[in-house]
Amino acid sequence: MADTVKATPRSKTVKPQLTRAQLPIPGKDDPLHIARARNEALRSYDAMDVPTHVGHVWKRTSAGGFIPDIGSVASRDSLMVSRATGEHNSVQFLAGSDLFVTLNDEAQQKGVEVLALTDSPAIIGKVVAPDRGFFEAMNQTLWTTGLYLRIPAGVQLESPINLGIVTHCSHPFVRLSILLEPGASATLVEHVTSSSTTGRTVMVSEVSLGNGASLNHALIFSTSEADTLHYSHGCALENGAGLNMLATSTGSGRVKADLSGELIGERAHSEIRTFGVLQDKTALDFHTRQHHVAPRTLSDMKSRSVLLDRANATHTGLIRIEEAARDSEAYQISRNLMLSKTAQATAIPELEIENNDVMCSHGAATGTLDAMQMFYLQSRGLSKGAATRLIVEGQLDEMLQGQPEHIRELLWNAHADVLARLETREE
Amino acid sequence: MSAQENIHTVNADYLERYGFSDPESLEGRAPKGLNRDVVKMISDYKKEPDWMREFRLRAYDSFLQKPMPKWGNQGIITNIDFDDIYYYIPPGAERGRNWDDVPENIKRTFDKLGVPEAERKFLAGVSAQYDSEVVYHSMKEELEKQGVIFLDMDSGLREHPDIVKKYFASVIPPTDNKFAALNSAVWSGGSFIYVPPNTHVEVPLQAYFRINAKNMGQFERTLIIADEGSSVHYIEGCTAPVYTTDSLHSAVVELVALKDAKIRYSTIQNWSNNVLNLVTKRAVAHEGASVEWVDGNIGSKLTMKFPCVILKGERAHGEVLSVAFAQDGQHQDTGAKMIHSAPNTTSRVVSKSISKGKGRASYRGLVRVNQGATGCKTDVTCDALLLDGASRTDTYPTMEIVEQDAQVEHEARVSKLADEQLFYLECRGIDPEKAKLMIVNGFFEPFTKELPMEYAIELNRLIALEMEGSIG
Numbered sequence: 001m002a003d004t005v006k007a008t009p010r011s012k013t014v015k016p017q018l019t020r021a022q023l024p025i026p027g028k029d030d031p032l033h034i035a036r037a038r039n040e041a042l043r044s045y046d047a048m049d050v051p052t053h054v055g056h057v058w059k060r061t062s063a064g065g066f067i068p069d070i071g072s073v074a075s076r077d078s079l080m081v082s083r084a085t086g087e088h089n090s091v092q093f094l095a096g097s098d099l100f101v102t103l104n105d106e107a108q109q110k111g112v113e114v115l116a117l118t119d120s121p122a123i124i125g126k127v128v129a130p131d132r133g134f135f136e137a138m139n140q141t142l143w144t145t146g147l148y149l150r151i152p153a154g155v156q157l158e159s160p161i162n163l164g165i166v167t168h169c170s171h172p173f174v175r176l177s178i179l180l181e182p183g184a185s186a187t188l189v190e191h192v193t194s195s196s197t198t199g200r201t202v203m204v205s206e207v208s209l210g211n212g213a214s215l216n217h218a219l220i221f222s223t224s225e226a227d228t229l230h231y232s233h234g235c236a237l238e239n240g241a242g243l244n245m246l247a248t249s250t251g252s253g254r255v256k257a258d259l260s261g262e263l264i265g266e267r268a269h270s271e272i273r274t275f276g277v278l279q280d281k282t283a284l285d286f287h288t289r290q291h292h293v294a295p296r297t298l299s300d301m302k303s304r305s306v307l308l309d310r311a312n313a314t315h316t317g318l319i320r321i322e323e324a325a326r327d328s329e330a331y332q333i334s335r336n337l338m339l340s341k342t343a344q345a346t347a348i349p350e351l352e353i354e355n356n357d358v359m360c361s362h363g364a365a366t367g368t369l370d371a372m373q374m375f376y377l378q379s380r381g382l383s384k385g386a387a388t389r390l391i392v393e394g395q396l397d398e399m400l401q402g403q404p405e406h407i408r409e410l411l412w413n414a415h416a417d418v419l420a421r422l423e424t425r426e427e
Numbered sequence: 428m429s430a431q432e433n434i435h436t437v438n439a440d441y442l443e444r445y446g447f448s449d450p451e452s453l454e455g456r457a458p459k460g461l462n463r464d465v466v467k468m469i470s471d472y473k474k475e476p477d478w479m480r481e482f483r484l485r486a487y488d489s490f491l492q493k494p495m496p497k498w499g500n501q502g503i504i505t506n507i508d509f510d511d512i513y514y515y516i517p518p519g520a521e522r523g524r525n526w527d528d529v530p531e532n533i534k535r536t537f538d539k540l541g542v543p544e545a546e547r548k549f550l551a552g553v554s555a556q557y558d559s560e561v562v563y564h565s566m567k568e569e570l571e572k573q574g575v576i577f578l579d580m581d582s583g584l585r586e587h588p589d590i591v592k593k594y595f596a597s598v599i600p601p602t603d604n605k606f607a608a609l610n611s612a613v614w615s616g617g618s619f620i621y622v623p624p625n626t627h628v629e630v631p632l633q634a635y636f637r638i639n640a641k642n643m644g645q646f647e648r649t650l651i652i653a654d655e656g657s658s659v660h661y662i663e664g665c666t667a668p669v670y671t672t673d674s675l676h677s678a679v680v681e682l683v684a685l686k687d688a689k690i691r692y693s694t695i696q697n698w699s700n701n702v703l704n705l706v707t708k709r710a711v712a713h714e715g716a717s718v719e720w721v722d723g724n725i726g727s728k729l730t731m732k733f734p735c736v737i738l739k740g741e742r743a744h745g746e747v748l749s750v751a752f753a754q755d756g757q758h759q760d761t762g763a764k765m766i767h768s769a770p771n772t773t774s775r776v777v778s779k780s781i782s783k784g785k786g787r788a789s790y791r792g793l794v795r796v797n798q799g800a801t802g803c804k805t806d807v808t809c810d811a812l813l814l815d816g817a818s819r820t821d822t823y824p825t826m827e828i829v830e831q832d833a834q835v836e837h838e839a840r841v842s843k844l845a846d847e848q849l850f851y852l853e854c855r856g857i858d859p860e861k862a863k864l865m866i867v868n869g870f871f872e873p874f875t876k877e878l879p880m881e882y883a884i885e886l887n888r889l890i891a892l893e894m895e896g897s898i899g
Contacts, residue, residue, distance in 0.1 A: 059825070060827075323816065323817065326816070336828065338828065338830070338831040338832075338833070339831065340831055341798070341830065341831045341832075342798075343831065344827070344828065344829045345826075345827075345828045346825065346826060346827045346828070347824075347825075347826040347837070348823070348824065348825045348826070349822070349824060349837065349839070350821070350822060350823050350824075351811075351820065351821060351822035351839060351841060352819070352820075352821045353811070353813065353819065353820045353821070353841050354817075354818075354819045355813070355816050355817075355818075356813030356814065356815060356816055356818055356843035356844075357816070357843060358813075358841060358842075358843070359841075359842070360840070360841040360842075361838070361839060361840045361841070362822070362837075362838070362839050363836070363837060363838040363839070364824070364826055364835075364836070364837040364838075365834075365835060365836045365837070366796075366826060366828045366833065366834075366835040367833060367834040367835060367836075368831050368832050368833070368834075
């Protein structure tokens with residue numbers, strides 16, 4: 001009956017209360033610029049509510065499940081930094097406790113700098129502002145552990161930097177600041193994994209690319225099943241800077257990743273790709289943003305998900321072109337391959353275009369294996385499983401086009417198990 | 428194209444043709460604002476059966492309960508003052524059975540709209556809404572012989588209570604959203620069509636709607652039922668006088684296509700630029716049925732309209748073909764929803780929009796493939812054309828797929844008027860304004876060619892009018 005129908009009550013998440021008393025003491029625990037950033041974030045946090053399903057970015061994922069228990073946050077320890085020289089560049093970052101930095105001769109000679117974020121210059125909140133969202137504000141208010149990486153101007157770093165981040169339940173708020181000064185170029189392989197303790201992690205990663213800088217950024221999430229990760233990334237690109245980013249999830253934890261290319265300089269260009277073969281009850285929710293602020297900028301976004309079992313994939317992709325960003329080009333394509341009757345895929349590509357001098361398109365497609373392709377492969381003697389595997393391998397290969405060899409190899413290895421499963425699985 | 432030959436003469440008489448209004452002569456209207464007494468008064472005035480009165484009151488309760496939408500153009504919709512609206516104005520005239528009985532001032536209005544010519548030509552029935560009530564209604568004898576019922580909704584309720592009771596609000600319950608609840612509480616007028624099994628209505632059925640009283644909300648309610656194996660094409664066209672205060676228009680349109688039936692519903696909306704057009708349109712397509720929405724949005728200050736087809740039976744087909752033209756100060760927030768709930772259902776959405784000046788056109792859509800709806804195919808295409816540097820276009824489609832065996836595609840493109848095309852036309856001696864118009868008409872052509880010729884010409888003229896002064 002009409003008058004008895006009530007609005008369906010969703011379990012409303014209570015917003016954790018934060019007060020200034022919970023923050024580290026300025027000047028004592030925190031340098032002043034960091035204390036200022038925390039206060040600014042706290043003001044944003046106070047003005048916000050926990051995101052609801054009405055907000056389109058949270059349409060398919062409940063925000064409440066990503067909020068860490070603030071009571072369990074450990075007080076800020078000073079980060080133990082160990083430094084060594086080695087053949088490869090590796091930065092192992094255990095949230096809250098240790099930072100192992102191994103740099104090879106090249107990186108040392110060229111002046112690559114890795115610091116605890118508390119020792120960094122005042123750059124916090126410059127790319128991912130606290131008012132971007134609830135989790136961003138929460139992180140900037142409460143973060144306990146962070147890393148700062150700087151590639152000096154003009155440095156062309158040949159050898160990649162492997163950045164391993166291990167989350168920890170008592171240090172849920174982690175930050176990264178990565179700065180490529182003008183003309184620098186580097187390859188960064190970032191791997192986020194869970195420690196044995198499970199928990200909810202809220203990360204913010206801020207990347208600044210100076211004029212003409214160029215970054216190749218591979219981002220791999222392999223968190224374990226009981227973990228949740230909210231990863232908020234922003235990359236600001238100045239004149240002529242270029243970002244080539246590849247994000248993938250090989251774990252089984254719930255991940256909500258917010259990836260954003262801010263094209264603030266003329267002729268900046270960003271390319272973002274996401275890929276995932278999702279199994280079991282894995283939920284992966286990508287939100288990507290191609291934000292054109294300056295004229296003559298270019299962005300391209302490709303997303304592919306392969307869904308098995310009860311997996312759930314969501315991709316919300318926004319292309320926003322401001323009025324000043326004339327003569328810009330933006331493209332986006334989002335594809336889901338459904339290999340299970342119980343999987344669920346949602347695609348929400350969005351365009352917001354505020355000037356008419358642009359070339360812009362987006363597309364989204366969801367479907368199962370192409371019957372013609374399967375017939376072709378099976379008629380040549382491949383089993384159904386082998387044919388499926390070959391098609392998915394082709395999709396992975398497409399996403400890895402243009403990546404350096406070691407990233408290709410890394411990702412092929414990371415997907416080896418799931419690809420093997422495609423061949424043998426029972427439907 | 429003949430429309431282009433006389434663009435300037437067409438535009439010259441716009442005020443004369445569309446911007447007129449008769450002095451209000453309205454007796455017995457409900458007081459401004461909405462409460463239970465107003466709802467009861469509307470029901471009493473119409474001498475409705477008890478169930479409808481109860482229905483209105485329940486809907487009024489849900490209207491109070493329902494929150495305002497938290498999305499869309501918040502700046503406009505949160506400012507709607509529901510207490511500053513007349514919810515019911517009965518007409519000054521009795522319902523006329525033939526044209527001679529229609530009062531003179533109302534006739535004048537329709538003369539300007541071209542209704543009599545339209546009727547002489549190829550219209551089967553005219554159901555012209557003047558303020559809240561249908562004042563004139565005629566139907567060709569042929570239709571009556573076929574057993575087709577084409578009435579205004581109020582008469583439909585009186586004369587065919589069984590059919591109405593069975594289908595009314597079966598597609599859009601009053602609890603659907605705040606505006607559907609509002610309409611359910613205070614609805615008045617609209618069309619009621621029932622097409623008996625295996626009957627094909629060859630000529631389109633047509634109705635004109637007008638808003639004519641200042642601050643007058645129109646809450647018409649249309650219900651179309653196509654019984655098994657039948658087919659019907661319904662056309663609704665709107666023009667409205669120019670007024671300065673906001674007018675709320677919130678219709679509910681329900682279509683029911685039973686097994687193997689076919690319904691096409693065409694609209695050209697040209698409300699004046701102060702009207703808020705917040706409409707709920709939804710259809711249910713049963714086994715093998717087909718529903719097409721052909722939807723043109725030219726006028727209004729804000730339109731929020733997302734025609735929906737629920738594909739409930741196997742092999743059902745849904746289609747939305749829509750165009751929107753957003754001028755300075757206008758926001759056309761339109762789209763389509765396709766819900767695939769049965770196997771082997773198919774749907775197609777083609778949406779085209781043009782933004783001019785500071786106009787904003789948005790596409791907001793949903794494609795959902797439910798579990799068990801195997802073998803579905805759906806394809807969504809959005810094209811947006813931006814005419815000026817300050818124009819804005821948004822696309823917010825959503826695709827939710829819970830079935831492995833489905834094929835879902837979406838594509839959107841944004842472009843400006845191509846310099847090469849303009850250059851090509853200008854080289855051949857076509858002046859820039861006409862060249863732009865030709866390109867725009869070409870852009871809308873897939874839509875225009877689906878309309879009856881008379882409408883296509885009218886649409887081309889309206890676009891010519893909207894395009895005026897776009898060079899510079």
